[in-house]
Amino acid sequence: MEHASDHALAATAAGLLAAAWFGWTVRHSGPWTRVLPVAGAAAAAALATAGALAAVRAWSDGTVVTGGVVAIYAAALLVHAGLTRLCTGLLASRYRRAVAAAKDDAKAGVTVGKSRVHLIPTVVAVSTGLQLVVIADTLDVPALYLGGAAGVAVALLAWPLGWALRPLTRPRLARPTVALVHPLTGLLTGATLVATGLWVLLPAL
Numbered sequence: 001m002e003h004a005s006d007h008a009l010a011a012t013a014a015g016l017l018a019a020a021w022f023g024w025t026v027r028h029s030g031p032w033t034r035v036l037p038v039a040g041a042a043a044a045a046a047l048a049t050a051g052a053l054a055a056v057r058a059w060s061d062g063t064v065v066t067g068g069v070v071a072i073y074a075a076a077l078l079v080h081a082g083l084t085r086l087c088t089g090l091l092a093s094r095y096r097r098a099v100a101a102a103k104d105d106a107k108a109g110v111t112v113g114k115s116r117v118h119l120i121p122t123v124v125a126v127s128t129g130l131q132l133v134v135i136a137d138t139l140d141v142p143a144l145y146l147g148g149a150a151g152v153a154v155a156l157l158a159w160p161l162g163w164a165l166r167p168l169t170r171p172r173l174a175r176p177t178v179a180l181v182h183p184l185t186g187l188l189t190g191a192t193l194v195a196t197g198l199w200v201l202l203p204a205l
Helices: 005-025 034-061 067-101 106-109 118-140 143-168 181-204
Strands: none
Touching: 005 034, 005 118, 034 067, 034 118, 034 181, 067 118, 118 143, 118 181, 143 181
């Protein structure tokens, strides 16, 4: 049985994840394009706040959240975070070894394994989409499954989209990072999370 409070909690979680992604994207955006992730972070914060308030208001109507559910989710979150950290560590390991082996004046120019490092945001974005699936199962909010699938899709879409947009980007307006993939990954993932959060919040309003 679905509860309004659980939908609100799901929206809060999506908002917090979106805020983290938009905050990360600010670091990979140029001065003129930074307004997008900043606005996104504000929207994500508003979503998380609205979700939290709605959860408090609807809590007395019932929820699937119990001590056991929280414990299971915490364990799943730790395993999920550990696997994500393992994957990102493996991607960065070759580059880190090359940097460690290089002389001090040559460290900045190391390129060995750097292409794998550029895949880390994509891996984390895919992991975020999978995290929505875990939350959907924990809170019994099926709508989050579609949001999780969309999150995985946009993480992969950022690569061809970045390749297509790179020739159109002027250096003075943005700082392209691997064909704009990094900022696009953050923007698309954050926007997907906000849209998903708004969708699941509606039943709680």
